[in-house]
Amino acid sequence: MSALTSNKFDVLLTAETRTRPEERWERAVPVFGIPVVTSSFLVLVGLTLIALVLTGYRELAGLGPVSGMTDAFGWGIWKTFNVMVLTALGSGAFAIGIAAWVFRRKKLHQLMRMALLTSFLAYACGLLLLGIDAGRPWNFYWIVFPWKWNMHSPLAEVAICMSIYAMIPLAVENIPPILERLWYFDSRLRPGVERMEKHLHSVFPYIIAMAYLLPGMHQSSLGALMLLAGERVHPLWQTPFLPLLYVWAASFMSFGCVAGTTMLCCLVWKRAMDMDVLDEAARITCWLIYGWAGFRLIDIAFREQLGTAFRFDRFAGVFWIEMISIIGGGVLLQQSLRTHDKGKMFLGYVVSSLGGMIYRFSPTTLAFRPNPQALYFPATIEILVSLGFIAMGVAGFLIAVKRLAILPGPLYLWHDMASYFRFRRPYIRWTGYFKYGFFGEDEQISQDNSHS
Amino acid sequence: MDITRREVITKIAKTGATGAVAVTVGTHAVREEGESIPIPSTAVGLLYDATICIGCKACVAACAEANDTPPDTRLDGLHQGPDDLNDVTRNIIKLYKPTDGTPSSYVKRQCMHCLDPACAAGCPFQALAKDPETGIVSWTADKCIGCRYCTITCPYHVPRFQWMGYNPRVTKCELCSTRLERGLKPGCTTVCPTGAVIFGARTVLLAEGKRRIKENPGRYYENKVYGETDNGGTQSLYLARVPFEDLGLPEIGPESVPAKTLRWQRRFYQYFALPALLYAGLVQVIRKSVKGHVQDAHDHEKETGLRAQL
Numbered sequence: 001m002s003a004l005t006s007n008k009f010d011v012l013l014t015a016e017t018r019t020r021p022e023e024r025w026e027r028a029v030p031v032f033g034i035p036v037v038t039s040s041f042l043v044l045v046g047l048t049l050i051a052l053v054l055t056g057y058r059e060l061a062g063l064g065p066v067s068g069m070t071d072a073f074g075w076g077i078w079k080t081f082n083v084m085v086l087t088a089l090g091s092g093a094f095a096i097g098i099a100a101w102v103f104r105r106k107k108l109h110q111l112m113r114m115a116l117l118t119s120f121l122a123y124a125c126g127l128l129l130l131g132i133d134a135g136r137p138w139n140f141y142w143i144v145f146p147w148k149w150n151m152h153s154p155l156a157e158v159a160i161c162m163s164i165y166a167m168i169p170l171a172v173e174n175i176p177p178i179l180e181r182l183w184y185f186d187s188r189l190r191p192g193v194e195r196m197e198k199h200l201h202s203v204f205p206y207i208i209a210m211a212y213l214l215p216g217m218h219q220s221s222l223g224a225l226m227l228l229a230g231e232r233v234h235p236l237w238q239t240p241f242l243p244l245l246y247v248w249a250a251s252f253m254s255f256g257c258v259a260g261t262t263m264l265c266c267l268v269w270k271r272a273m274d275m276d277v278l279d280e281a282a283r284i285t286c287w288l289i290y291g292w293a294g295f296r297l298i299d300i301a302f303r304e305q306l307g308t309a310f311r312f313d314r315f316a317g318v319f320w321i322e323m324i325s326i327i328g329g330g331v332l333l334q335q336s337l338r339t340h341d342k343g344k345m346f347l348g349y350v351v352s353s354l355g356g357m358i359y360r361f362s363p364t365t366l367a368f369r370p371n372p373q374a375l376y377f378p379a380t381i382e383i384l385v386s387l388g389f390i391a392m393g394v395a396g397f398l399i400a401v402k403r404l405a406i407l408p409g410p411l412y413l414w415h416d417m418a419s420y421f422r423f424r425r426p427y428i429r430w431t432g433y434f435k436y437g438f439f440g441e442d443e444q445i446s447q448d449n450s451h452s
Numbered sequence: 453m454d455i456t457r458r459e460v461i462t463k464i465a466k467t468g469a470t471g472a473v474a475v476t477v478g479t480h481a482v483r484e485e486g487e488s489i490p491i492p493s494t495a496v497g498l499l500y501d502a503t504i505c506i507g508c509k510a511c512v513a514a515c516a517e518a519n520d521t522p523p524d525t526r527l528d529g530l531h532q533g534p535d536d537l538n539d540v541t542r543n544i545i546k547l548y549k550p551t552d553g554t555p556s557s558y559v560k561r562q563c564m565h566c567l568d569p570a571c572a573a574g575c576p577f578q579a580l581a582k583d584p585e586t587g588i589v590s591w592t593a594d595k596c597i598g599c600r601y602c603t604i605t606c607p608y609h610v611p612r613f614q615w616m617g618y619n620p621r622v623t624k625c626e627l628c629s630t631r632l633e634r635g636l637k638p639g640c641t642t643v644c645p646t647g648a649v650i651f652g653a654r655t656v657l658l659a660e661g662k663r664r665i666k667e668n669p670g671r672y673y674e675n676k677v678y679g680e681t682d683n684g685g686t687q688s689l690y691l692a693r694v695p696f697e698d699l700g701l702p703e704i705g706p707e708s709v710p711a712k713t714l715r716w717q718r719r720f721y722q723y724f725a726l727p728a729l730l731y732a733g734l735v736q737v738i739r740k741s742v743k744g745h746v747q748d749a750h751d752h753e754k755e756t757g758l759r760a761q762l
Binding site for chain 2: 026027028059060061062063064065069070071072074075101102104106109133134135136137139140142143148149150151152153154155156157159160176180183197201204205206208209210212213217221224225226227228229230231240243370371405411414
């Protein structure tokens, strides 16, 4: 081990390990040295505030004056984009979690905190907007009476599972970074924190299993929603396998979202990238994409609708944009595995996720034909509210990665951070993740380590 | 709100209990439930004969009066002239007039009161529900969350959402169920000067429709009563000279939309058994993974001297 780390430029990189040992992600490290409140953060907060004010107006005026929704297009971007599309991007906790916990791809545990955070934010913002989009939200209280549920309604499935999922498994899975923060915050809190962690770990298997069952159910039910719309959804999209394709698309999109966001963060905040972990994610993503695309094409061929893809109309156009960007993204990812090109990998994630976003958006909007004349375009207020809630999620993300240990990083980064907080800003004790709870008070673990 | 204790118990058992696992998977009982459509015992409905409708719209005015809806004057600010069903219009007469000179026809649009209504199948909290006796599909304000899923699922595009105001409602024909309770017929059927729309028990109306087809061969499109089997059967029945598709009554087939599309959905969630089974399996696998992961984390802690992150 020491021989490896001492000789920095010793090239021992094989096909299996593309990452230099000191650059390996071993630990989640907060982003340090940058204030939370920056100009871009203020822009995000401003957008959020605008959205909240407009939300108040929407509650008084009704949906008509603030949106482009009509009798023909009863659902606007609040449901079709912020819920259908963004929760697919926020399925990281589901897809990466299954790969890491169920299929035991151990490397992916490094991405789990990012996945859990992005999922929680995407779902929280989606759920808030779902409540705003509902015309009579005060009747949501029926959700606590299971015998009043219409168990066979896909929408009930979505509403119930999504709320439970975001409030219980996702929230609980996001607690460890916060507890960890408290542990470093003040040594007097440590016994309590450790006790809570112990309880948490004992319920973890049940919570984690719930965190895969519930999203699997509601992400597929999001697809089942449009089954009832029958022939009003263009045959290139309308298929009995819509639920499966939806959940499948969500899984590769969320890999793209989590890995892509992590790469972007590493780029912006100049952190090392662990290409072993990213390669693993890219490999899984590209096979998910190929499988999905193949399954979709076979399904279309079996339903004998392949001809409609070659008509010269907007539906065929949307279909090819989707397929080309998704498959193209998969090809880029596969090439990046061979050529070791980070740029290509990032582009592959972006392109395939964008294609997936269009796919998730199509059945409700782009490929939905309630009648030949009907067209839908969101109104300005609708777009502002939608953007505002996305901005809220991004702002929450920025706070979280700067205050909590979310982003993965190499070991030296943790020590850098600890010394940064110790020597540069010792007067603000609550910023610190350094080893001392109080000054002068040493830590137990380092003593254990000294004799090993 | 009248739930019996027994119903509460059975519903709770249906939703959550893992005990139901053994009952369901692959049994015949599962297959039966989703696919057979029970016809309400005293199903009532409308029979509309487009060939004798003269398009006077008396029924539109009568409907507004019976349901106490304000006249829709949004078109020109003066006349009641709704261009389609909307938040104040439960019933409308439309004219289908093709440009190529083939026969034209009026059509009366209102709720079809399907035997297996897609709107009720999709409604998350049973705000839209079918009356077990009369078969009338009606909307309950107290249960509706305003999700507008009904406007998407209804194959006839009947329920309409109120887009203005803080307390929006969903509007659809409820066959004047309040008038029926008082022993009166639905508003539209009381004023029709030619008897183009009549009210009665579904069986009687169906027989009447078939009698008309038999007495006037060649008068009706495909000699068919629309709604006898279409979309699993509806309680509003139609006779017309022109193709029903042109009148906004799509060709759906004898299988209802929910039965056709939600078959697998329904089987999967039957008694919640399969999800419960899946959950049990996942817990077993993850338990082992968590154990291994915790071990790895503690090993790593020893190695680096930094507190384990789980």
